[in-house]
Amino acid sequence: MAKEMKNILVTGAVGQIGSELTMALREKYGAQNVVATGRKTEPSARLRDSGPFYFIDVTKHRTVREVVEKHNIDTIYHMAAILSGTGEKNPGLCWNVNMKGMIIALEIARELEMARVILPSSIAVFGEGCPQDLTPQETVLRPKTVYGITKVAGELICDYYVDRYGLDVRGLRYPGIISAETMPGGGTTDYAVEIFYEAIRVKKYTSFIGPETSLPMMYMPDCLKATIDIAEAPFSKLEHHSDFNVSGFSINPAELAAEIKKHIPEFEISYETDFRQAIAESWPNSIDDSAAREEWGWEPAYDLAAMTEDMLEKLQARFAEGTLYGESNDPK
Numbered sequence: 145m146a147k148e149m150k151n152i153l154v155t156g157a158v159g160q161i162g163s164e165l166t167m168a169l170r171e172k173y174g175a176q177n178v179v180a181t182g183r184k185t186e187p188s189a190r191l192r193d194s195g196p197f198y199f200i201d202v203t204k205h206r207t208v209r210e211v212v213e214k215h216n217i218d219t220i221y222h223m224a225a226i227l228s229g230t231g232e233k234n235p236g237l238c239w240n241v242n243m244k245g246m247i248i249a250l251e252i253a254r255e256l257e258m259a260r261v262i263l264p265s266s267i268a269v270f271g272e273g274c275p276q277d278l279t280p281q282e283t284v285l286r287p288k289t290v291y292g293i294t295k296v297a298g299e300l301i302c303d304y305y306v307d308r309y310g311l312d313v314r315g316l317r318y319p320g321i322i323s324a325e326t327m328p329g330g331g332t333t334d335y336a337v338e339i340f341y342e343a344i345r346v347k348k349y350t351s352f353i354g355p356e357t358s359l360p361m362m363y364m365p366d367c368l369k370a371t372i373d374i375a376e377a378p379f380s381k382l383e384h385h386s387d388f389n390v391s392g393f394s395i396n397p398a399e400l401a402a403e404i405k406k407h408i409p410e411f412e413i414s415y416e417t418d419f420r421q422a423i424a425e426s427w428p429n430s431i432d433d434s435a436a437r438e439e440w441g442w443e444p445a446y447d448l449a450a451m452t453e454d455m456l457e458k459l460q461a462r463f464a465e466g467t468l469y470g471e472s473n474d475p476k
C-alpha cells in the first residue's frame with residue numbers, strides 16, 4: 145500500500161521548475177504542508193510569503209535532515225541540480241551537487257521510511273549511439289556531459305533504492321522546459337526561454353543553438369502536470385520508476401522564431417553558437433514517451449502554437465507593467 149504524501153519538501157525551490165512546482169503543490173496539499181528550500185538566490189515574495197521557506201545546502205546531510213525532521217516530511221521533490229551548461233564549466237561542482245545531493249535525499253528518505261521521493265532525470269542521459277529521432281525509452285545511455293553522467297547514475301541509483309530498500313522513487317527525463325515565471329539557469333535548452341524575453345524587449349535574439357538543431361521541449365503547465373501525475377500514479381501500475389521519457393513537442397530555433405514572428409512580425413533571429421551547440425547535437429531531436437502514456441496516462445496539452453501564444457501573452461503583460469525581468473524590463 146502506498147503511503148500518503150502529507151508533508152512535502154521541495155529542494156531547488158527557487159529554480160525554474162521548483163518555483164512553480166512549489167506553488168502548485170501548495171495549492172494542492174496546503175501551503176503550510178509544502179516546505180520550500182533554496183541555496184542562495186532570494187525567493188520571490190510569493191514563494192517566501194505563501195509557506196515555509198529555508199536556505200539549505202543539499203550536499204550537507206545534517207542541514208537537510210533538520211528541516212525534514214522539523215516539518216515531519218514524508219515526501220521529497222528533489223529539484224536542486226546543476227544543469228548541463230554550468231556543469232561543463234564546473235564539472236566538479238556538478239558532480240558534487242547532483243550526486244551528493246541525490247544520495248542525501250535518498251538516504252534520508254530511506255532512514256525515515258518516507259512515502260516517496262521524486263527525483264528528476266533529463267534528456268541529457270542520451271548521447272552517442274542512441275537513435276536521435278523518437279528516442280526510445282530503453283536505449284544506449286552514453287552522455288557526453290557531466291550533467292548527463294550524473295543523471296544516468298541517478299536513474300540507476302534511484303532504481304536501486306526501489307529494488308533494494310523498497311523506497312518509492314519516481315522521476316521523469318525532462319526535456320527543455322519553457323516557462324514565463326522563473327528564468328532557467330545554466331542549461332542548453334535555455335535559449336527557448338530567453339528568445340521570448342528578448343522578442344518582447346528588443347524584438348531580436350541571438351541564439352547560441354543553431355537554426356536546425358531540434359530538441360524536445362515542454363511548456364511549464366505540462367511539466368507541472370507530469371510531475372504531479374507521476375508522483376500520484378499507483379505504484380502497482382509502474383514498470384519504470386525514475387527514468388520515464390516525457391515530451392510535449394520538438395522544435396528547433398528557426399521554427400520557434402517563425403512561430404514568434406506570427407505574433408511579432410518585426411522579430412529577427414540571428415545565430416552565434418557556442419559550446420552548448422555540441423551538447424544540443426548530442427541530445428535527441430524527439431522522444432518516444434509511450435511508456436509514460438501507457439503506465440500513468442501522460443498526455444501533454446500544449447503544442448508549439450499554444451505555448452507561444454500563452455508565453456507571449458504572459459510576458460507582454462509583465463512588460464507593460466515594467467516587470468518583465470522581475471523588478472524591471474531589463475535583464476539583471
Ligand code: SER
Pocket residue numbers: 227228229265266267268291318319320321330331332333334
Ligand atoms: N534543460 C536542461 C539543460 O539544458 C536539460 O535537462 O541542461
